[in-house]
Amino acid sequence: MATHPDNLRARLEDRADLLEATRLRYRALRGMLDAFFWKDRVRAHFELLREVAQVQPEVEVALAALKRRATAEGWPHHAAPMKLMAEVERLREAVLHLALKRLPEAERPETLGEALLKLEEVVLEAGPLLGRRTWARAVELLPRNLPELRAACAAAEVFERVFKRPAPEVVLPFSVSEADELRRALPLAESALAALWRRLEHFDTSGRVKEFLERRAPRAPLQVPRSGPELLLHAAFWHGVARARLRALLETRLAPVVPREAEVPELLVWLAVREGAAPGEAREARLEACEAFSDARAGLFELAAELAALSRERPSGAWNEETAWARLWSAAQRARGEEGPDVERLRDALRLFILLRGQEQTPARLFSPARARPPAADVGADVKDLAALVHAARASASRRT
Template sequence: MASPPDSLSARLEDRADLLESARLRYGTLRGMLDAFFWRDRVRAHFELLREVAQAQPEVESTLASLKRRAAAEGWPRDASPVKLMSEVERLREAVERLVLKRLPGAEASVPLAEALLRLEEVVLEAGPLLGRRTWARALELLPRNLPELRAACAAAEVFERIFKRPVSSGAWPFDAAEVGELRRAFPLAEAALAALWGRLEHFDTSGRVKTFLERRASRAPLHVPRSGPELLLHAAFWHGVALARARVLLDERLSPLVPRDGEVPELLAWLAEREGAWTRGGGEAGPGLVASESFSEARAGLLEVAAELARLSRERPSGTWNEEAAWARLWTAARRAGGEEGADVERLRDALRLFILLRGQAQTPARLFSPEHTRHRASDDVGPEVKDLASLVRAARNAASRQE
């Protein structure tokens, strides 16, 4: 027995809203593609083009499912759900014909979603017919519903919430949950922004739009972003602020070593654990740095050496046990960093040599930043030919013991 029309509509649930939205979008898109100046019409409505492309897989699967159900249950042809499905199918076929007509050399077997994205590229590469101003061109190239733009904005929301608040000097400003958010947000923002700048470079061969937006990316947003270019500028600004603030934190805890951009998220998480262990345990060192895709085993050891030196520079350990434990951690990390070379290794060697020159004076932090306080004795110096970090750490410990 066939179901009454009202019962059919109720059983469609939210799929009726999906089909109604598809009907409206298809109708508007068909009118755009059938116009004489269709490129200008499409250029002004790239967001609609992308909405249709993104929703197309779900629309097609819903139509196929409902058609099978209608045939199995014998839905009457004059029922409103059946009429809606028929109209959506008719409009989809009309849009598909027009898209293939506007695409040079397109095959009929190309899925509609893919064909729509190709059509967007064709229109963008052609450029405006009579020329456009830079901001208008930016609006064309950056529709608000770009997936990369949404990803960049999601990361920027995290950066703005965390880094907009004031922070007291020297304090660790994040809790564990926020560090986890930052660890995910940094790579997401970097990949999304790289894709967006690459899109501008690809479609705007003159380079004006990219240059125009890059010059404004460092300016603080003055109002809520609404258009695609404003969203990009907002995301780029807060990513820059987050990276700069994170580097200040890392510099305080790892100087003189300079972390690489790809290491920042992992280092923030590791330093947060160390800070927490230090606070809770009254001087506990915290976990060691585990090698990962971001850094090798030797690089991880080098970062641990920098962290130990930076901590000693802020406060000397109290008590014989804590001081010996600090030197042991420093020596173990230096052994782990064996084989690592580069500018960061040279900076750490210089820091250790400076300590040896200053003889570990009790009032001087272990990293020793004041060359004017140096008391030079050539006979006790470690020569520049000594390159091994572990040997330098041992010599520094011996110098501190003699002074004591």
């Protein structure tokens, strides 16, 4: 049964809004590409160009689905939805023809979306006009709807929310849920910002735009970002703040082990769980192996965290010395097989404890030189195994003076 023309728009649902918006975009693009100074027009509307290219697959799917439905249900040709679809298809062909006409013959793709993105590259590689200023060139090179720019801004929103508020001196400045957000935001920001800087290098052969933006990136944003370069500077600033703050936090909690860049995101949730649990439960959080580090290196982080926590401050509440030494020994056992500068620094830290052995039942300030008493012999001098060094440190701590 044929559908009444008055009900056809309702049958289109949200596809009607998509097609009407596409019709307006196609009309604007057709006028831009058909102009005598078409490069100037395109250069001023890169965001429109990208918006059409990004939504084009969805438009093609919508047109194909509606044409099948119109055929199956016998929609009349004079109905408004049918006229809308016909005009959108006609404009699409006109825009595709003009886009291909502006491209070199050897670089003409088959689809409209690919042609528009290629057209953007052609205009950007042509360079700016004489007298164009650096900031205007930056706006050209960084349209606000770049996918990489959107990703960088999404990550920066997390960094700003977590690190803009006043930071406590002792505890971590984020919760477990926020640590998980940071875990996902850090690699997202790294890859997105790297792609944006590469884009600037590719299209701005003089290097002036990238140099100009890199000089401004460390400055705190003073206003709400609106243009593409402002969004990049905002994201780069808060990414730098996040990296600096996290580097300081990890140094106090994992020294002398220095995490690699790829390991930092995976350590955040573990540290938040470790410090956020109830007393007596926090230290039981186990760091699982993952793609960033092996099981042995996870044990190395656990051992470093135990040593750093005991040397940083006196434990509060109930504290079991034997349990603490058991955790140290278990982490050292797990770290067997790991080698490198981090392992050697941990060995030196344990040897230092043996040299500055503490008194029995006194867990605070394990490495305090004020409590040093020269031992009869350097117990850990020739010992390489971390578990053996922990055992020697335990024996040194238990030795009565």
